[in-house]
Amino acid sequence: MPGFANDPASGIIEGQFELTHDELKGCFDPIVEQIIELIQGQIDAIFGTGSVPKYVFLVGGFGESDYLMSRLSAHNFGTARRIEIISPDDAWSTVSRGAVLRGLEGSLVKNRRCRRNYGTRINTIFDLTIHHEEDAFYSTDAGMKMARNQVSWIVEKGVDTDSNTKFQLKCGTTFQKDEKLRRGAILVASDLDIAPHSYRDKSVHDLCFLMADLSMVPESEFDLVNINRQTCLSAQFTIEMAFESAEIKFQLYFKGNCYGQVKTTFH
Template sequence: MTSASSPGSANRLIIALDFGTTYSGIAYAFSNDKVGLPVSIDNWPGEEGRRPVKIPTLAYYDSSDSSKFSWGAKAGASASRVAAVKLLLDPSQPRPKYLPDLDAEVPAVWSDAAKNATLQAAELAGLNPVHLIKEPEAAALWTTKQLDIALLPDDAFVVCDAGGGTVDLISYQVEETLPHIRVKELVPGTGGLAGSLGLNQRFDDAVRRLVGKEQWRVLQSSKGYNYAAKYFDRDVKRNFMNREDDEYFVSFPMAKLRNDPDRGLESNCWAMAREDTKVIFDPIIQEVLSLIEGQVEGAKAKLGGKSPKYIFLVGGFGASLYLLQRVVEKYPDIQVLQPPEAWAAIAKGAALYKMSNRAIVTSSSATRHYGVSTWGLYDESRDRGQPTLPFKDDTIRTEIMQWYINIGDDLLRHRQIKFPFCRKLDEGYTSDGLRFTDHLYECENDPAPVHPLKVGTFRINCTITSDFSGAPRDKFVKKTNKCGQVYYELSYDLVLTLDGALMKLSLEMDGQSYGSVEAKYHI
C-alpha cells in the first residue's frame, strides 16, 4: 500500500506500508529521486539498538486503563495482546491442518472485499491518496531493480513472497527491457497458509511434547518461554540449513523445568538437534514447494514446456536458508535467488510503484471469473429445467450468467471492461424508481457455470447500487409491446476499471458518464 503527499508537487514523498500478519514495515522515497532507492524505516520503539526493518504486528490495550496502549515490540508478551489482525480482513479460506491453534483465518489470495476493507482502514487513518499493490508485484519491482541479472525479452520468472502468515506467488514474463523493464503476469496468482507463523506454532507443539502438559501449562505464559520463542523466531528460523552439525541451544530462563537428558533438556536449556529442527520445518517447507510447483508448471504450460528462468524468494520466510536450499534441490535447472533485503522487498517495491524509473507491470492474469446474471431468451437445449418469466417485450426468459472476465484472462492496466444492462420501466416511472440494485458475481469453477449456482465457489463479489434519478430523460427509449402497453428501456454500462490491485466502478450511457454507483463488498 502506498500513499503520496502533495499530488500537484513535482517532488512527492511516497510512503509504502507492508502490513503483514506477523511483522509490518514502512519504506519511503521521493518521486524525483533519479537513483530510485527507497529507504526502510529501521528505528522502532522497543527495538532500540537492533534497527530491524520490520516491527511485530502487535497491539496491547490495558482493559483496566484505556490510556495504556502499546504496539509493536513494546506490546510485550502479554496474553491479552492483539496479534495477527490481518487475518480478520477476509475470513474466507480454510486453515491448514498444521495450524491447530490459529483462531482466525487468512486468504491465500486476497478477495476484493479484503482489499476494499484495507483501503477503508487506511482512509479512516487519514492516509490519502492511497494505492494498493499486490505483494508479489511489489516484490517483483524491487527484485528486478536490485538483482544483478540480465533480463531479456520473453524471460519468465516466479516470485515467491513467503511471509509470516501466507505465501503468495505470481509468475511474470518480460515483454521488453528498454527504456524500462515491462513485464506481464504469466500465471494467475496463487497462495496458501504456509507462512513462517506455522513454524512458530510447530515450535510451540515441539516444546509442549518435550516438557509435557503439566509443565507446559506454567511455561507457556512465562518470560522464560517468551525468551525461547524469540530466539527461535530471530535465529533458528533464519539460519537453519539442515547441516550435520546444526544444533541450537534454546534456553528457558528461570523456568525450573525437570531435566530430561535423553531428550536434550538440562538446566532449563534444550539442545535442539538437527532432526528436532527438521521435524518443525519440513511440513511447512513442503507446502511452499507445492505452491512453487504449481506456478512453475503453470508457467511451463504457457511457455510451451519451457521452464521459467528464475525463481525469486522474498519476504521474511523467503530469506530462510533452508527454504533456499530445498528449492535449489528441487529445481537444479532454474536459477533460484534471494534479493538483498528480502525481508524489506515488499515495502521497498511498493514505494517504487509510484516512481517513474521503475519496472512496469502491464497486465494481470485473472484469478477468478467475474460476471453478472441476466435474463436471456429461453433456449430449450441450454435451459431445460430452469425457471422462466414472461417479459414486457413479449419474450420468455430465464436467468443465465454473462461472464466478462474469465480465469487466466490478461487484464491490461487501466483497461475498462463494460458490463451492459438494460432496464424496462413502466410508463409511470418516477425518480425513486431509478435506483437499481445488481450483483457482480465471481466464481473459481472452471469452466464457469452457465446458470447461477448455490454451491461451490460461485458467490456474490459485491452488491451494486446504481442511481439514475439525475440522468437525462432522452436516454430513456419509449416502446410499446404487442398488447399496446407502453414502457421505457434504459440501457447503460457498468464500467470496471483495473487500477493496480483494485477494481473501480462507474456508470456510462452511450459512452458518457451518468449517474452514481456504490458497491458493497461481500465477505
C-alpha cells in the same frame, strides 16, 4: 530464559533454553512443506498455460534461509528441465524496497492477465441448440420464448488488461413513475478456459452483488415506455469494470455521465 532456575533435564542452563537440531527442524518443516506445495502449484499452473518456468526467486527474510534453499534445490518439481533456485543479494529487504519503489514510481506492472471469466446472470432469447427446456419461459414483455439462468460474459479468462482498460456491463430496466431507481446485479465468475453458457454449470459461482443507484437522476431524464397499456419509465445504464492492482473498481454511467462508484457486496 532469564530468571529460570537451571533444569538440565528440560534443557535450561544458565538462563538459556537449549533446542536440539531435530526439535528446531520440527518447527520449520511444516512451513517448508507448505512453501514447497505452493511453489509446486504455481509451477504446475505455468505448465498448464504451455510455458516452461526456469527460475524460482526467494525473497524476504526467510528467502535467505540456507535450509529452505537446500530443501527446494533437492525437491523434484517434475519438470523436463531443472528449475534453478535463486536467493538474490539482500533478499531480506526486497519487500520493503519494492514498497518504496511502488510509492515513488507507481505500479511497475503495466499489464495483467485476467485469471477467470467475469459475467452476469441474464435472461436471453431461447435457442434450442444452446438452452435447456427446463430454463424456458414465455416473456409477455418481449412477446417471445426466453431462457433464464444464462450468463453474459463481460471479461474472458486470459485477456490482457490494465487499469486504463474498461469493461462494460450494459443494463436496462423499466420502473414505475415516482419510484426511486435502484437496481442490483450479481457478478459471477468461472475459472474454466472456455466459459459455459449456463449459470447452472458447476464452475460458475457468485462473486459479488452490485447495486446501481440512479435515484438522484431527475425523472425527466428517463424515457417513457408503454407496457401492457401502462406508462412506465425506462433506463439504459452502464457499469464499468476496471482491474487495478488489488481490486476491481466499478463505476456507474448514465447518458454519458458518471454517477460514482457502484456499491459492492462480496459473497
